[in-house]
Amino acid sequence: MRKIITLVSREQAVIGHRFRVVSIPDECKSCKLYAVCLGKLTPxxxxxxxxxxxxxGQRCKITGEEVVPVVAAELPIVGLVPLNKALEGAIVTFEGECKGCKDCPDNIVKPGEKIKIIRVLGRTRCKDRDFATVEFYILEAPLPSELGAVGTYQDHSRAPLLRRPLK
Structure with a gap:
């Protein structure tokens, strides 16, 4: 669980309050408080x-209201992963196997990012395939050196495929 010091409105500065960052307004990016406010959060x-x-006593550039420093914990993301990757505690590479369904995390997680499965919530079908609904955290983005010529992630942790002659 990643902890971040950020700024929220006085109304949101309540322990246990949950919020989601949908987008960051352009006006925020020119604010002197951006680096300690929305600049630390991910849409x-x-x-x-x-x-x-x-x-x-700082004030929001957009609302003019007081903002309060808080420590916020990033909550796990709920999404779909293939059944063979759905093991609590497992660290796997998100490869974008599921796209376009209601619970697909493809708008939040990019192919090649490492995710840690926190909890398996159930099973579901997406485009005639079985998937697990899981809670997970994003651990890291792939390094540029790990991206291939076409921009796909090459996972070097997998063992090479051995081909044996059939007898």
Whole structure:
């Protein structure tokens, strides 16, 4: 669970309050508080306030209201992964096997990113394939050196495929 110090409105500065960052307005990017406010958060991800810090009286450039520093924990993402990857505690590479269904995380997670499965919630079908609905965290993005010529991730941790003659 990643913890981030960020700024929220006084109304949101309540322990246990959950919020999701849908997008970041352009006006925020030119604000002097951007780096400690929305600049630390990722669109599409959800967070929960776990600690409130003393207010320094800063005001939001857009709303004009006071913002309060808080410690927010990134919440797990709920999405679909193939059944063979759905093992609690497993760290796997998201390869975008499921696209376009209601619970597909392809708008939040990019192919090649490592994810850690936290909990398996159930099973579902997507485009005639079985998938597991899971909670997971994104661990890291692939390094540029791990991207192939066409921009696909090459997972070097997999053993080579051995071909044996059939007898």
């Amino acid at each position: 599409g991800r959800s967070y929960e306030v776990i600690e409130i810090r003393p207010s320094l």
